[in-house]
Amino acid sequence: MLNFKALANDVIKGYEITEEEAMEILECPDGEILELLNSAYLIRKQYFGNKVKLNMIINTKSGACPENCGYCAQSRDSTNPIEKYRMMEKETIVSGAERAHQLNSGTYCIVASGRGPTTRELNQVTSAVKEIKEKYDLKICACLGILKPGQADQLKEAGVDRYNHNINTSEKHHDTITTSHSYQDRVETVNKAKDAGISPCSGVIVGMKETKEDVIHMAIALKELDADSIPVNFLHAMEGTLLEGTDELNPLYCLKVLSLFRFINPSKEIRISGGREVNLRSLQPLGLYAANSIFIGDYLTTAGQEGTKDHQMLKDLGFEVDYEGSEMPV
Numbered sequence: 001m002l003n004f005k006a007l008a009n010d011v012i013k014g015y016e017i018t019e020e021e022a023m024e025i026l027e028c029p030d031g032e033i034l035e036l037l038n039s040a041y042l043i044r045k046q047y048f049g050n051k052v053k054l055n056m057i058i059n060t061k062s063g064a065c066p067e068n069c070g071y072c073a074q075s076r077d078s079t080n081p082i083e084k085y086r087m088m089e090k091e092t093i094v095s096g097a098e099r100a101h102q103l104n105s106g107t108y109c110i111v112a113s114g115r116g117p118t119t120r121e122l123n124q125v126t127s128a129v130k131e132i133k134e135k136y137d138l139k140i141c142a143c144l145g146i147l148k149p150g151q152a153d154q155l156k157e158a159g160v161d162r163y164n165h166n167i168n169t170s171e172k173h174h175d176t177i178t179t180s181h182s183y184q185d186r187v188e189t190v191n192k193a194k195d196a197g198i199s200p201c202s203g204v205i206v207g208m209k210e211t212k213e214d215v216i217h218m219a220i221a222l223k224e225l226d227a228d229s230i231p232v233n234f235l236h237a238m239e240g241t242l243l244e245g246t247d248e249l250n251p252l253y254c255l256k257v258l259s260l261f262r263f264i265n266p267s268k269e270i271r272i273s274g275g276r277e278v279n280l281r282s283l284q285p286l287g288l289y290a291a292n293s294i295f296i297g298d299y300l301t302t303a304g305q306e307g308t309k310d311h312q313m314l315k316d317l318g319f320e321v322d323y324e325g326s327e328m329p330v
């Protein structure tokens with residue numbers, strides 16, 4: 001078996017692991033999971049100590065999306081009876097920021113369904129962001145879909161710190177998940193945000209019938225994209241979605257995936273995202289030895305663990321909330 005601890009020390013010194021080593025991480029025997037996690041923790045500790053970043057999401061526009069992402073309850077092809085609504089009023093978006101502030105969340109993520117924002121929607125978001133920035137010391141992440149020319153600059157000008165657009169899966173697996181836009185469309189939007197001087201956030205959803213090679217390629221793709229923040233979602237397949245009934249994950253495998261992302265993206269903010277509660281279950285706290293960030297509050301279309309329980313979990317682990325918010329190199 002690979003010496004994970006020695007590998008972690010090499011990674012800290014700048015070594016980039018090979019795909020073979022990456023596969024050994026994903027195929028770590030269950031009985032060696034603590035050895036693997038301890039090694040991932042060595043890297044995590046080097047860059048983030050015992051700090052945990054918190055992010056809170058608000059879904060400002062829900063459902064009625066013309067795209068066909070197989071995992072998504074907001075897609076036109078989903079029959080899941082989620083609540084559907086148009087873009088929220090500015091006041092509602094601003095009051096969500098107050099909640100994020102109360103939960104000690106460093107980052108407030110403003111998310112909207114759809115292929116990409118209309119001019120009116122973008123204006124609504126940017127005007128809310130300007131007001132939030134005046135009132136609260138919060139980092140703002142926007143996640144509004146594919147950006148048209150000039151939209152990233154408008155977001156930057158309003159004070160948006162980070163833009164999220166997930167690659168979701170590997171380039172090879174992408175077309176089995178959605179055909180209404182391409183993998184390249186997603187990569188281009190991440191690059192547009194970067195070019196506008198906004199910190200790029202891009203992540204994945206694991207558990208969508210991809211292979212382990214796909215998982216390795218996702219982690220490498222994000223390294224190449226130089227995403228500052230990497231949300232790792234674990235599929236929580238919802239009724240009525242194209243991936244309904246998909247249930248491939250188990251808690252130990254999720255820990256191996258998080259460790260892999262840490263080994264490949266050592267200094268990046270790795271966030272245990274959607275599906276944390278249902279897929280990691282009782283092992284949720286262990287995920288934080290590899291990752292250094294979580295969402296607090298609810299996800300887009302599913303409920304999360306109560307914020308107070310999350311704070312208790314961090315306290316029990318001896319971890320501290322990073323009140324400073326996310327550091328966002330631009």
Ligand code: SF4
Nearest residue numbers: 065069072075113114
């Ligand atoms: S993930 Fe986004 S683009 Fe895809 S269907 Fe859902 S809301 Fe639409």
